[in-house]
Amino acid sequence: MSALALAAQLAGGFLLAPLLPGLVQHWKARLQGRRGPTPLQPYRELRRLWGKSAVDVEGAGVVYRLAPSLAAASTATAVLLVPVAAVAPRLGVGHDLLALLGLLALARFAVSAAAWETSNGFSLMGVSRDLMISVSVETTFVLSIAIAALVSHTTDLTAVVAGTAGTAVWSTPALALGAVAFALVAVAETGRQPIDNPDTHLELTMIHEGPLLEYAGRDLALLQWTAAARHWLVLVLAAQVFLPHTHSVWGQLAVLPFALVTLCGALALVETLTAKVRTLLAPRLLAVGALAALMGIVSWLVQST
Amino acid sequence: MSSALLLTALGVVALGTVGAAARPTFRLGIRTQAVGVALVGVAGAWILVAQTTIGSPFASALDVRFGVDGLSAFFLATLGLVAAPVLLFATRYLEPTRRGRAIAGLLGAFLLTLAEVLCARDPLTFLAGWELMTLLPAAMILVSRSDGAARETVFVYVALTHLAGAGTWIAVLLAAHAGAFGGDAALARGSGLQIGIALAALVGMGTKAGVMPLHSWLPRAHPIAPAPLSALMSGVMIKVAIYGLVRVLVDWLGVLPLGIGVLVLAVGALSAVGGVVYAIFQHDLKRLLAFHSIENIGIILLGLGACLVLRARGADTWAALALAAALLHTLNHAVFKALLFLGAGAFERSVGSLDLDKLGGLLRRMPWTGGAFLVGAMAIAGLPPLNGFASEWLTLQALLHVPAYGGIGDGLAGAVALAALAATAGLAVLCFVKVVGLVLLGPPRRAEVAAATEVPVAMRAASLLLAGACVVLGVAPGLLVGRLAALAPWPAHVATTVGLHLPGTGSLPTPALAAVLAVLTGAFALARGRRAAAPAPTWVCGQLVERPLLWTSAGFTKPLRLVLESVLRPQRDIAVRRSGGLVQEVSYSGRVPQLLDERLYLPAVRLSLAAAAQARRLQTGRLGTYVAYLIALVVVLLAGVKAGVIG
Numbered sequence: 021m022s023a024l025a026l027a028a029q030l031a032g033g034f035l036l037a038p039l040l041p042g043l044v045q046h047w048k049a050r051l052q053g054r055r056g057p058t059p060l061q062p063y064r065e066l067r068r069l070w071g072k073s074a075v076d077v078e079g080a081g082v083v084y085r086l087a088p089s090l091a092a093a094s095t096a097t098a099v100l101l102v103p104v105a106a107v108a109p110r111l112g113v114g115h116d117l118l119a120l121l122g123l124l125a126l127a128r129f130a131v132s133a134a135a136w137e138t139s140n141g142f143s144l145m146g147v148s149r150d151l152m153i154s155v156s157v158e159t160t161f162v163l164s165i166a167i168a169a170l171v172s173h174t175t176d177l178t179a180v181v182a183g184t185a186g187t188a189v190w191s192t193p194a195l196a197l198g199a200v201a202f203a204l205v206a207v208a209e210t211g212r213q214p215i216d217n218p219d220t221h222l223e224l225t226m227i228h229e230g231p232l233l234e235y236a237g238r239d240l241a242l243l244q245w246t247a248a249a250r251h252w253l254v255l256v257l258a259a260q261v262f263l264p265h266t267h268s269v270w271g272q273l274a275v276l277p278f279a280l281v282t283l284c285g286a287l288a289l290v291e292t293l294t295a296k297v298r299t300l301l302a303p304r305l306l307a308v309g310a311l312a313a314l315m316g317i318v319s320w321l322v323q324s325t
Numbered sequence: 326m327s328s329a330l331l332l333t334a335l336g337v338v339a340l341g342t343v344g345a346a347a348r349p350t351f352r353l354g355i356r357t358q359a360v361g362v363a364l365v366g367v368a369g370a371w372i373l374v375a376q377t378t379i380g381s382p383f384a385s386a387l388d389v390r391f392g393v394d395g396l397s398a399f400f401l402a403t404l405g406l407v408a409a410p411v412l413l414f415a416t417r418y419l420e421p422t423r424r425g426r427a428i429a430g431l432l433g434a435f436l437l438t439l440a441e442v443l444c445a446r447d448p449l450t451f452l453a454g455w456e457l458m459t460l461l462p463a464a465m466i467l468v469s470r471s472d473g474a475a476r477e478t479v480f481v482y483v484a485l486t487h488l489a490g491a492g493t494w495i496a497v498l499l500a501a502h503a504g505a506f507g508g509d510a511a512l513a514r515g516s517g518l519q520i521g522i523a524l525a526a527l528v529g530m531g532t533k534a535g536v537m538p539l540h541s542w543l544p545r546a547h548p549i550a551p552a553p554l555s556a557l558m559s560g561v562m563i564k565v566a567i568y569g570l571v572r573v574l575v576d577w578l579g580v581l582p583l584g585i586g587v588l589v590l591a592v593g594a595l596s597a598v599g600g601v602v603y604a605i606f607q608h609d610l611k612r613l614l615a616f617h618s619i620e621n622i623g624i625i626l627l628g629l630g631a632c633l634v635l636r637a638r639g640a641d642t643w644a645a646l647a648l649a650a651a652l653l654h655t656l657n658h659a660v661f662k663a664l665l666f667l668g669a670g671a672f673e674r675s676v677g678s679l680d681l682d683k684l685g686g687l688l689r690r691m692p693w694t695g696g697a698f699l700v701g702a703m704a705i706a707g708l709p710p711l712n713g714f715a716s717e718w719l720t721l722q723a724l725l726h727v728p729a730y731g732g733i734g735d736g737l738a739g740a741v742a743l744a745a746l747a748a749t750a751g752l753a754v755l756c757f758v759k760v761v762g763l764v765l766l767g768p769p770r771r772a773e774v775a776a777a778t779e780v781p782v783a784m785r786a787a788s789l790l791l792a793g794a795c796v797v798l799g800v801a802p803g804l805l806v807g808r809l810a811a812l813a814p815w816p817a818h819v820a821t822t823v824g825l826h827l828p829g830t831g832s833l834p835t836p837a838l839a840a841v842l843a844v845l846t847g848a849f850a851l852a853r854g855r856r857a858a859a860p861a862p863t864w865v866c867g868q869l870v871e872r873p874l875l876w877t878s879a880g881f882t883k884p885l886r887l888v889l890e891s892v893l894r895p896q897r898d899i900a901v902r903r904s905g906g907l908v909q910e911v912s913y914s915g916r917v918p919q920l921l922d923e924r925l926y927l928p929a930v931r932l933s934l935a936a937a938a939q940a941r942r943l944q945t946g947r948l949g950t951y952v953a954y955l956i957a958l959v960v961v962l963l964a965g966v967k968a969g970v971i972g
Contacts, residue, residue, distance in 0.1 A: 074853065076860045081689055083766055086846070089853060093845035094709075097838065113838050114824075116831035118721050121747075122709040125754055126842075129708055132754075136762025136876075140863045144762075144876045151758060152884040155751035162721070162747035166740060169725055175831035223866070234863060238853045303888050314740060317728055321736040 021269055025105045028273055033099030037252040038062035038245065040284055044212070047288035062248060066241050074237035077138045087134035088235065088242040091127040095246045095253075098123040102253050104260065105272040106182035115177035117165045120253070121158060124209070127246060128154060135231040142223035146230015149299050153215065153227070156306035157208045160201050163313035167198030168261050170320050181260045185267045192323045197316030199262035204309035206254045208302075211247065212287055214294040215302050227299070255283045328379040331368035331393065331401075335440060337361030342433025351421035351429065358433050359412035365440060366405010372398035373808055383446050383507020385500070390446035395812045396576065397443045400568045403656050404443070406794060407560040407663045408436055414667050414787035415553040417780070418674065427468045428551060435461040435557065442565050448501040455493060458565065459486045459533070462550065462558055469551045482546040485532065489539050492529025496522045496573055505577055515582045523585050526573040527592070534566035536626065537596040538921045540619045544603075547615035552670020555611060559618045560663035564655050567625055574633060575648060576814055586633030587738045590727075593630050594745035597623030601752040602893070605885060606917040608878045610669045610679040610764065613756070614662065617705060620749060621658040624720060625651045627742050631723040634739065636815070640730040642828060645817030647723035649809035654716035656805070657798055661704040661713060664791035668698035671784050672764065675777040681763045681878045683774070688765035690777040695765050697788035704795040706757040707750045710839035712798035718833050719806070719825060721746060726830075752885075759881050770872060800839045879915055886917065893917050 042059040049056020077084060098120055100111050108115060132151060135143035169175045171194060172183020189195050208215045211228035220226055223233065232243050259265070259279035265272050297305055338361035344354025372379065372393055380392025393401065415432065419425040438461060442454035463479045499522050500506045512519040528539065535543035543563075547555050574581065574589070600619030607613035628651030635644035671694045672687060673679050688695035704711035724746060727739025769775040779785065798805075800823075807821030820826065824834035863870045886895050897915035901908055943954075965971040 073856045073858045075858045078860045078862050079768060080860075081766075083688065086850060089846050089849035092849045093842055096845050096849075097841050100841065112834060113841050114832050114834045116718075116833055118718055118831065119709065119833055119838065121750075122707065122714050122718065125706075125750070126708045129703065129706065129754055129758060132758040133761050133766060136758070136766040138863050139767045139870045139875055141865055141870070141874065141876060144881060147758070148755075148881045149884050151751075151755040152888060155748055155755065155885075158751040159744045159748045163740065163744055166725055166728070166743055169830075170729055173729070173830075175722065175725065177831075237857075242849060242853065299884065300887050310744060314737070314744070317740045318733065318737055321728060321731070321733045325732050325736075 022107050022109045025103065025107050025269070025273065026109045026111075028104045028276070029099070029102070029108065032104060032256070033102075033249060033252050034096070037099075037248040038066060040251040040255060040280065041210075041218075041248050043281065043284040044251075044288045044291070047285055048291050051288060051292040062244065066244060069236075069241035069244070070238055072237040074235070074239045077140075077234050080137045084134045084137040084234075087130040087137075088239040088246075090130040092242040092246050094123045094126040094130070095249045098253055099249055101177070102256055103178050103181065104256060104276055105269045106178055106185065106267075107269045108178050117169065117175045117177055117180065118162075121161060121165075124250070124253075125154075125158070131231045131243070134234075138234045140234055142226065143231045143233050145224070146226045146228065149227050150231075153208060153299075153302050153306070156303040156310070157205055160306050160309040160313060161205045163310055163317070164198045164201040164205060164262070167194050167201075167313060167316045167320065170317065171195055177261075181265070181272065182267070184261050185265050185272070187264065190264065192319055194316040194320040194323075195262065197312045197319065199258075201309035201313035201316070202258060202262045204306050206258050206283075207287070207290065208306065209254045210251050210287065213291045214297045214305065217296045225296075255280050258283055327368055327371045327375065327377065328393075330364065330371065331379070334361050334364030334368055335437065337364060338433055338436055338440075342430055342437070345429035345433060346426050348421050348426065351426060352416050355412055355416045355419070355429050355432075358429075358436070359409050359416070362412060362436055363405050363409035366402050366409065369393075369398040369401030369403075369405060373402055376808075376811065380444070381446050385502075385504045385506040386447060387449045387501075388447060389450050391444045391450070392446040393444055395808075396568070396571065399652060399656075399809065399812065400443050400564065401440065403564060403659050404436070404439055404561050406656075407659045407791075408557060410787040410790040411553045411556045411560070411663055411667065413790070414556075414670070414784050417783045418552055418670060424468055428465050428554070431461055431465045431468065432553060432557070435465070435554075439561055439565055443568060446507070448497050448506050452494060452497055455490075455533075455569075458562060459483065459490065462546070462554060462562065465554050466546065466550050469554075470549060475549050478545045478549055482542040485539070485542040489532035490529050492525040492527070492532070493569065494529065496526035496529055499525065500573070500577060507577065512579060514580050519578050520582065520585065523574060523578055523581055526570060527585075527589070530566045530569040530573070531592065534563045534570065534622050535596075535619050536592055536622060537599045537619060538925060540596065540600070541919075541922055541926055543619060544607075544612055544615040547618065547666075548609060548611035552666055552673065555614075555670070556663040556666035559615065559666055560659040563618060563622060564659055567622070567629075567651075567655050570626075570629065571648070571651070574629065575636075580636055581633055583634060583637045583735055586630050586635075586637055587735055588630075589626055589633055590630030590738050590742045593623045593626030593628075594742050595623070596620065596626060597749040598745050598752070599623075601749050601756060602889065603917070603919065605752060605756045605759070605882050606893075606895075608681050610672070610681055610684075610760070611666070613681070613760065614665050614669060617665075617753070617756070618658075618662060620753065621654065621662065621705070624717065624746065624749065625654050625658070627651075627746055628654060628720045628723055630742065631720070631727050631739065632813075634727050634735050635723070635730060638730045638735070640726065641813075641815050642817045642819070643723065643726045643730065645810040645813040645815070646719070646806070646819060646827065647726075648813050649806045649819070650716060650719035650723045652809045652812070653719060653802060653805060657704070657712040657716045657795075660791055660794045660798065661701045661711075664697060664701035664788060664795065665705065667784070667788050667791065668694055668701060671780045671788065672698075672777075674780055674784075676771070676773045681760070683771045684764045684769075685767045685774060685875075686765070686769040687774065687777060690769070690774075691779045693785040694780060694788050697785075697792035699761060699765060700792040700795050702757040702761050704799065706754045708754070710796075710799050710835055710842055712795050712802065715799050715802035715825065715833065715835060717746070717750060719802075722827060722830060755882075755885065759878060762881070763878055767875065768870075768872070770875065800835050802835060894920065
C-alpha cells in the first residue's frame with residue numbers, strides 16, 4: 021500500500037502535474053463557450069520547449085542560469101515531501117508542512133533574483149507584486165496550517181491527513197474556516213484569478229508570468245513544470261487535508277483523482293465567474309482568509325478548553 | 326581545565342589589545358585578539374558540551390565574583406564564533422593610523438567587556454560591564470568619525486540607552502535586594518516584586534536589544550560605526566542584552582504569570598514586523614541591515630515569549646524547546662548578521678557609498694565576498710537549507726504549540742504571533758530579494774562599481790568562514806538543540822540528532838533536505854545542458870535597458886508601500902519644472918517616516934525641552950533670588966513643623 025502511495029505521489033507530482041493546469045484551461049474555455057486547447061496542451065508545450073535551446077540574456081550570470089534549476093529542484097523536493105495519503109514511505113525528507121513553506125519561498129527567491137539579473141522592468145514589476153502578495157499568502161497559509169496542525173496535533177503531513185479524516189473533525193467550524201483560508205491560498209499559489217490572470221499577454225498586468233519573460237527553451241520548460249507542480253502540491257493539500265476524506269488509505273487514494281479533477285473544475289469556474297481584483301487589493305482579499313483562519317483557531321480553542 | 330583555557334584566552338585577547346594599540350605590532354595585535362576570542366569561543370563550547378560550570382555561582386552580595394554556567398558558555402561560544410572572523414576582517418579593514426589603532430584597542434576592550442558581562446556573577450560587576458558595553462561603542466564611533474551628525478547620533482544612542490537602561494538597574498538591584506540575583510524561590514509567583522522585576526528588565530534590557538518601541542537608537546548607531554563594530558554590535562552586543570533577558574525572565578524569576586509571556590509575544594511580534602517593514606523602505610545598505618536586527622530580535626522574543634507562556638501553562642518540554650528556538654536564532658542571527666555587515670564593509674571599501682540605487686553587479690566583480698553575502702542574505706530571509714530557516718522553523722513549531730496548550734486568550738496570542746512570524750518571513754524574502762538584486766546582480770550603476778575589485782584575502786576569508794557557519798548550522802542544527810533545551814532551569818529532555826526531530830510533531834531532516842536540494846538542482850542543471858543560443862539583449866518592448874531606466878529600491882517596494890499606506894503614512898514630493906509648455910525636469914523625493922520617532926519621541930523631546938525652558942526661569946543667576954528661595958524653603962519647612970506635617 022505504501023508502495024502504491026509512493027507511486028501515486030511520484031507519478032502524480034512529476035508526470036501528471038501538467039495535466040492540472042491543462043484541465044483548468046480546457047474547462048475554462050468550455051465555460052466561456054470556446055473550444056479551447058486540449059487538456060494535454062501543457063505537455064505539448066513542454067515537449068516543444070525542451071527541444072529548443074535556451075537564450076541567455078546579455079550580461080546575465082550564474083544566478084540567472086541556475087534559477088530555473090533551483091526553483092524546479094525546490095518544488096520537486098516539495099513534491100517528495102507532500103504525501104498523497106495517510107501512509108507514505110519514508111523518503112528521508114520528512115513530511116513537514118512548515119518545511120513546505122520554506123521550499124516554496126526558496127523557489128520564489130530564485131525566480132525573483134533572476135529577474136533582477138535580467139534588469140527587465142516587466143519581470144521586476146511582476147516580482148515586486150508577487151512578493152508583496154506572497155507576504156499575505158504566507159500569513160494565511162501558516163494560519164490554515166495551524167488549524168490543520170491543531171486538529172491533528174502534529175505538522176507531519178501523513179499524520180495530518182489521518183487526523184483530518186472522517187466526519188468527527190467537521191463537528192467544529194475550525195477546519196471549515198481553515199478550508200476557506202486555504203482556498204484563497206490555493207488561488208494565489210496557482211496564480212489564478214481573482215489574484216493573478218494566467219492568460220494575460222499584457223506585461224503590465226503580469227504577476228507570475230512576468231519573471232518568465234526572459235526565459236526560453238529548457239529553462240522555460242523547467243519553470244512551466246514548476247508552476248504545474250505547484251498546482252499539484254496545493255490541490256493535493258486541499259483535497260487530503262481541507263476537504264472531507266475517509267480514514268481508509270485505499271479510499272483516500274481512490275478518491276484523490278476525482279477530488280483533483282473537481283478542484284480543477286472549481287478553479288476554472290472561479291476564473292470564469294470572477295474578474296481579477298486590483299493588485300493592491302489582493303492583500304485585503306487574503307486578509308479575509310487570514311481572519312477566517314484566526315476565527316477557526318478561536319473556535320477550536322473554545323471547543324477544546 | 327576549561328577555566329584555565331578561558332582565562333588564557335581572555336589573557337590573549339588582552340595581550341592583543343595592547344599590541345594593536347602600538348603601530349609596529351598593529352596587525353599582529355588584532356590577529357592575537359582574533360586567536361584569543363576564538364579560544365574564548367572554544368572554551369564556551371567546551372563548557373556547554375561538557376555541561377559543567379566553573380567559577381562561583383550567582384550571589385546577591387555586592388562583591389566581585391566571576392563564573393560560567395551553560396547559558397553564559399553558549400553566549401561565550403557565540404561571541405567567539407562571530408568575533409574571530411570579525412577581527413580577522415579588521416586586520417585588513419583598519420589601517421594602523423592613530424584612529425585605526427584606537428579603534429583596534431577599543432575593539433579588544435569591548436570584547437573583554439562583553440565577556441565580563443557574560444561571566445559576571447554579582448550585581449555590581451554585571452552592572453559595571455553593562456554600562457561599559459554601552460559606552461565603548463559610543464567611544465569607537467566618536468573616534469572613527471568626528472562630524473556633527475555622528476556626534477548627534479551618539480548622543481541619541483547614549484541618552485536613550487541610559488534613560489531606558491535605568492530599567493536594567495532597577496531590575497538587577499531589586500533582584501539583588503530580594504536575594505534573587507541568581508534565582509531564588511523567594512519570589513512568589515505573580516507577586517508585585519516578580520512582575521516589577523520582569524517589566525523593568527523588559528524595558529531596560531529590551532532597549533539595549535533594540536526592541537520596538539525602544540529601538541530608536543539602533544538604526545542610527547549601527548550604520549555609522551566602522552564595519553567590524555557594526556558586526557559586533559548587531560552580532561553580539563544586542564545578543565548580550567538577550568542574555569540578560571533570558572537570565573532574568575527564564576532563569577531567575579521562576580514561573581512568571583501568563584500575562585508577561587503574552588506581553589513578550591506582543592513586543593516580539595511588533596519588533597519583528599515593524600523592523601522588517603521599515604527595513605524594506607531603507608535605501609542605505611547598513612541602515613537596512615540595522616532595521617533587520619530589530620526584526621530578528623523580535624523573532625528571538627517570539628521564541629522567548631512562547632517559552633514563558635508554555636512554562637506558565639506547564640508544558641515544560643515545549644517551553645524548553647521554545648527557549649532552544651530563541652537561543653538558536655540568537656546564534657544564527659549573530660552569524661549571518663555579522664556576515665552581512667562585513668560584506669557591507671567590504672563593498673564600502675571597494676566602491677565607496679552604500680546607496681542601494683548606486684551599486685549593482687558586485688557578484689561578478691567580487692565573487693568571494695559577493696557569494697558569501699548571497700549566502701547570508703538567503704539565510705536571513707529564512708530560506709532552506711540555511712540556518713535562518715532552521716531556527717525560524719523551530720520558532721514556528723514553538724508558537725504552534727502555544728494554542729495547542731493554551732487557553733483562549735494566550736492561544737489567540739500565539740496564533741497572532743504565528744501569523745506575525747509568517748508575515749515577517751515573507752517580508753524578509755521581499756527585502757533580501759531587493760538587496761541581492763540591487764547590490765549583487767544586474768549591471769553596475771556607477772563607474773566605481775564597474776571598476777570594483779575583490780578585497781584582500783583576510784577580509785574574504787572572514788566572510789567565507791561566516792558563510793560556512795551559516796551552512797553548517799543550517800544542515801546540522803539538531804546537534805545544538807538538545808544542549809540548548811537542557812539550559813532551561815527546569816527538567817526537560819530533548820534527544821540530540823543531526824536534523825530537527827521534535828517529540829510528537831513534524832520533523833525537519835535538514836541534512837536530507839539539503840542533500841536532495843543540491844542533488845536535484847545539479848540534476849536539473851545537467852539536464853538543461855549548456856546549449857544556448859547567442860545571448861540576446863533584455864526584451865522590454867523594443868526598448869533597451871539603460872541606466873536611467875533601471876529599477877530602483879523605491880520602485881521595487883512601491884506595491885508594498887501603497888498597500889501599507891494607511892499605516893506607514895509615506896510622504897512624497899514630485900516637482901515638475903516646465904518651460905514653454907514642455908516638461909524640462911521632474912524631480913521626485915519620497916520617504917517613509919519613522920512614525921514612532923515622529924509621534925512618540927519627538928513630542929516627548931519637545932515636551933521635556935519646554936519643561937526645561939520653564940524650569941530655567943527659576944534660575945535667574947542672581948544671588949538675591951537664590952537667597953530668597955532658601956528663605957522661602959526654611960519658612961515652608963517651619964510652617965510644616967508648626968502644622969505637625971513634618972517631624
